[in-house]
Amino acid sequence: MPISRDVSLVQWAKVAMVVLSLGVLAGCSSAPPKDPENLCSIFEEKRDWYKSAKKMNKKWGTPVHVPMAMMYQESSFKHNARPPMQYWFGFIPVGRASSAYGYSQAKTMTWDDYVRETGNSWSSRTNFDDAIDFMGWFTNKTHKINGVSKWDARNQYLNYHEGWGGYKRGTYHQKQWLVKVAGTVDQRSKRYAAQYNKCKEDLDSSWLWRLFFA
Structure with missing residues (x-):
């Protein structure tokens, strides 16, 4: 019996270590990139993000640098970002300005439209793969509805x-601050595009190498 109990304790300790390790890995994967100003650095650090971005591009036809620049502006790549709490008299909480949430800062109603149209019922706004797919869906609809290029x-x-x-x-013509922010997003998108053009080949080759030979 003592031997059996000791074995059980060791097994539980191993399980606990595995669970703890998975939790640490999950925390690391959801942490914002260390160098958000450089798209190559982002994708080199977060290879799963690159895989998701390429999948979005193939599915919706939106170049990866556009939603990435928009996402940076919206959430700074924080998985649980949301608008700040509003207060009455400076101390009574009355709620947030909108239901925007997650990497893409998608509002609940728009996210529900995305889920209904794509059938992605298990999606989450705190999941990068789902968030960038949502942005691909949105940019594609923007192109269809308002004729705006995905680029x-x-x-x-x-x-x-x-x-x-x-x-x-x-x-937006009545919101000069928004026009200015849109210009910032556009400039960042162009920087991301230039950076990506320099590292795309390396990112693709290293990804394929890991897929088949790692």
Whole structure:
């Protein structure tokens, strides 16, 4: 009996170590990239993100640098980002400005539309793969509804912020701060594109090497 009990304790200790290790790995995978200003560094650090970004590109036709630039602006790549809490009189919490949440800062209603149209019922706004697929879906619809190129980060972002109807009505013209932010997203998208062009071959070859030979 003592031997059996000792064996059981060792087995439980091993299980506990595995669970702890998985928790640490999960925490690392959801942490923001160390160098968010460089798309090559992001994808070299987070290879699973690159796999998801390429899958999004193949599925929706949106170049990877556009949603990545938009996502950086929306959440700084934080998986659980959300708008700040609003307060009455500076101390009474009254809720958040919107239901935006996760990597893509998707609002609940828009996310529900995405789930319904794609059938991705197990998706989560805190999952990078789902979040970037959502952004691919949104940019594709923006192209269909408002004729905005999937390569046009500025106007894609204005649609993302104002909605397709708001963009059509030109609501952003009354929001100079938003126009400025859209310009920032556009410039970051162009920097990301230039960076990606320099490392795409290496990223693809190293990914294929790991797939078949690792």
